Every structure is written in structure tokens, then in C-alpha cells.
């Protein structure tokens with residue numbers, strides 16, 4: 001049962017109305033195919049720039065995906081320059097070097113293990129839900145890793161919604177990346193994601209997915 005004691009302000013009512021309106025919007029099959037159904041992981045890139053404005057817009061959208069208590073632990077460094085890419089090179093597994101060095105952008109997606117420091121702005125009505133993690137560093141790291149992984153998925157979908165292709169990667173040395181890019185911070189690396197306009201002519205057939213009955217149980 002909804003809590004009848006909660007008093008709603010104008011912003012609450014506006015939020016409710018926005019979501020009711022959403023239900024009337026049509027999600028067409030083409031959009032679904034572009035975002036997830038037929039979109040592919042790319043490894044070969046057209047040499048076409050991705051603007052900083054596009055990256056900002058993608059992140060604005062990514063940030064709207066849900067995280068626990070709105071903790072929003074993901075932190076991203078976008079590598080565009082050759083100089084920045086060279087700093088990453090030693091950390092990459094051999095198979096990931098060429099695709100990364102040639103990508104217009106490589107995102108280093110990390111997570112802030114002290115994400116709760118922003119609780120007053122990200123969960124103002126109940127900041128203690130986040131700040132309780134101050135004294136639980138292990139749990140804090142687990143929560144940050146879990147939610148930043150989700151945000152990585154949101155990043156992929158948001159990038160695709162901006163007509164970009166993605167190449168996520170975990171084949172790299174996290175310790176080296178953390179030392180090179182996050183030294184002296186509370187941020188740790190989670191995954192890398194190349195971004196740009198993929199060369200569809202260089203794709204091979206897709207690997208099969210597991211079927212519903214292998215993956216799921218309905219109880």
C-alpha cells in the first residue's frame with residue numbers, strides 16, 4: 001500500500017505526470033533493434049571524431065539510469081588524444097591494443113569507493129542510506145562496483161542512442177590503470193569502452209546467446 005502520510009509537493013506531482021505521459025510514447029521496433037536487439041560490439045573504427053558535446057549528452061543520459069539509493073558511483077575519463085591513449089597502452093592486453101589505439105574515444109569507466117560523499121545532493125531526503133557506507137569500506141566497494149557496472153551498461157545503451165558504436169573491454173591491467181589515471185583518488189577502474197563509428201564491413205557473425213530456459217526460472 002502506498003504511504004498515505006507522504007505529502008506531495010509540486011515537483012513530486014510533476015514527476016508523476018511525466019511518467020504517466022511516458023507510457024503513451026511509442027517504442028518502435030527499429031529503436032529496440034538499434035539499442036540492443038541487433039546492435040553489435042565493434043572493434044574496427046571509422047576515423048570520425050566524436051565531439052565533446054556528444055560525450056556530455058551521452059553521460060547526461062547514462063546518469064538517468066537507476067543505481068542503489070541513487071549513489072551514482074561511476075566516474076569516467078574519456079581518452080581522445082594520442083598522448084592520453086599512449087598512457088593506457090601498457091595496461092592493455094595484446095588483443096585490445098589496436099582496436100583501442102584506433103578508436104576515436106576510449107572511456108575508462110571507474111567507480112568511486114566513497115560515492116557516498118555526494119549523498120546530500122544525490123539522496124537529499126535520506127542521505128544516511130548512503131553515508132552509512134562510510135564505516136563499511138568493503139560493502140561500499142561492492143556497492144560501487146555493482147552500480148558502476150550497471151552504469152557501464154547504461155553508457156553503452158546511451159551511446160547507441162546517439163548513433164555511436166561501442167566496444168567494451170575488461171582485458172586490461174586494473175592496477176596499472178589505477179596507478180596511471182586514478183593515483184591518489186578513491187576511484188578504481190572497472191571497465192574500458194571504445195566509442196565511435198564502427199566499420200560494419202569488418203564485423204563477423206554474432207555468437208549465439210543462451211536461450212530463456214537455460215538462463216531463467218519462473219517460480
Ligand SMILES: Cc1cc2nc3c(=O)[nH]c(=O)nc-3n(C[C@H](O)[C@H](O)[C@H](O)COP(=O)(O)O)c2cc1C
Pocket residue numbers: 039040041042095096167168169170171172191206207
Ligand atoms: C564487460 C565486457 C568485457 C569485454 N572485454 C573484452 C575484451 O577485453 N576484449 C574484446 O575484444 N572484447 C571484449 N568484450 C566484447 C564481448 O566479447 C562482446 O561484447 C560479446 O562477444 C558480444 O558481441 P556482440 O555484441 O557483437 O554480439 C567485452 C564485453 C563486455 C561487456
